[in-house]
Amino acid sequence: MFNLNDIIRPNVLKMKAYSSARDEFKGDASIFLDANENNLGSLAGENYNRYPDPHQKKLKARIAGIKGVQPEQIFLGNGSDEAIDLLFRMVCTPGQDAMLHLPPTYGMYEVSANLNDVALEAVQLTPNFQIPVQELLAQVKPTTKIIFICTPNNPTGNAIESESIEQVLRNFNGLVVLDEAYIDFSDSPSWTTRLAEFPNLVVLQTFSKAWGMAGLRLGLAFASAELIAVLDKIKPPYNINEATQELALKALFQTEALKDMVEKIVQERQLLMQALPALPAVEKVFPSDANFILVQVKDANRLYHYLLEKGIVVRNRSSLPGCAGCLRVTVGTLEENQKLLQAIAAF
Numbered sequence: 001m002f003n004l005n006d007i008i009r010p011n012v013l014k015m016k017a018y019s020s021a022r023d024e025f026k027g028d029a030s031i032f033l034d035a036n037e038n039n040l041g042s043l044a045g046e047n048y049n050r051y052p053d054p055h056q057k058k059l060k061a062r063i064a065g066i067k068g069v070q071p072e073q074i075f076l077g078n079g080s081d082e083a084i085d086l087l088f089r090m091v092c093t094p095g096q097d098a099m100l101h102l103p104p105t106y107g108m109y110e111v112s113a114n115l116n117d118v119a120l121e122a123v124q125l126t127p128n129f130q131i132p133v134q135e136l137l138a139q140v141k142p143t144t145k146i147i148f149i150c151t152p153n154n155p156t157g158n159a160i161e162s163e164s165i166e167q168v169l170r171n172f173n174g175l176v177v178l179d180e181a182y183i184d185f186s187d188s189p190s191w192t193t194r195l196a197e198f199p200n201l202v203v204l205q206t207f208s209k210a211w212g213m214a215g216l217r218l219g220l221a222f223a224s225a226e227l228i229a230v231l232d233k234i235k236p237p238y239n240i241n242e243a244t245q246e247l248a249l250k251a252l253f254q255t256e257a258l259k260d261m262v263e264k265i266v267q268e269r270q271l272l273m274q275a276l277p278a279l280p281a282v283e284k285v286f287p288s289d290a291n292f293i294l295v296q297v298k299d300a301n302r303l304y305h306y307l308l309e310k311g312i313v314v315r316n317r318s319s320l321p322g323c324a325g326c327l328r329v330t331v332g333t334l335e336e337n338q339k340l341l342q343a344i345a346a347f
């Protein structure tokens with residue numbers, strides 16, 4: 001049986017959150033002399049002389065409406081990379097605990113584990129990039145606290161079968177972190193709809209991809225209210241800055257425009273999926289539920305440098321396990337994609 005308090009580090013369970021000036025004062029006031037801000041104003045304009053809402057209440061209320069969850073089930077991070085780091089710090093004692101991930105996958109799970117001195121265990125995805133569930137569960141040790149599953153997976157682009165994810169959730173008594181950074185481009189439903197069933201489930205999403213806000217740094221974690229309360233306790237108090245909170249809130253009312261953009265990107269993805277296999281340099285195009293495509297080519301290093309010379313940057317993923325000869329290509333605009341296809345055709 002999963003019990004959240006059993007896996008939270010004892011020092012984290014015991015500690016109290018930083019109490020900010022804005023936390024200590026509640027009520028109406030017109031003169032704020034409590035936070036050592038500059039009351040003359042801000043050289044950056046607007047009300048940037050004031051600290052932002054540490055609880056991001058307006059933003060969370062809007063996100064809750066869009067995602068169909070309670071505000072208490074949402075954590076907001078300075079990118080989802082911040083959530084990944086805080087999850088390690090919440091449950092993994094440095095030099096003692098371990099995490100499991102499934103390469104080829106997103107590189108920050110490994111970087112963040114290394115930074116936090118968490119032992120890194122890896123089980124490679126199958127040749128069609130699915131989870132070998134029995135092999136994964138057999139690797140679990142008493143010190144394994146987190147399993148990271150990326151779906152749709154970066155850099156392979158495919159969604160992970162939901163039966164496999166469910167088996168992991170049911171048979172592992174640590175945190176199962178599902179990274180859904182690319183979920184908006186996928187037909188699969190989000191696992192946020194199943195939070196009530198699985199107290200060990202954490203779903204990560206981000207505004208960096210479909211919403212087009214990578215520069216603002218806004219990522220999300222969804223989980224039980226109890227787990228989110230712990231993340232909120234250990235986060236830096238003002239981790240989401242005022243400009244990000246304001247701009248994101250405005251963007252979050254443009255759901256129709258989001259739909260249009262996602263539809264266009266998915267259409268462009270389809271065009272690339274059809275055109276790429278016809279090119280002589282291309283050996284295989286992997287199915288994609290994301291805004292990028294993994295492409296196996298005859299000479300990845302040479303093609304990569306050739307494209308660079310043409311001013312086109314793609315990601316060379318050929319050194320990752322299971323990705324020999326592979327480049328990862330983000331779906332661009334119609335024009336960009338045509339230039340990419342022409343350049344590969346001329347290679």
Ligand SMILES: Cc1ncc(COP(=O)(O)O)c(C=O)c1O
Nearest residue numbers: 079080081106154181206208219
């Ligand atoms: C799978 C995955 N998760 C998370 C991120 C990072 O998201 P953020 O910009 O919110 O830190 C990326 C970025 O490439 C990603 O591919």
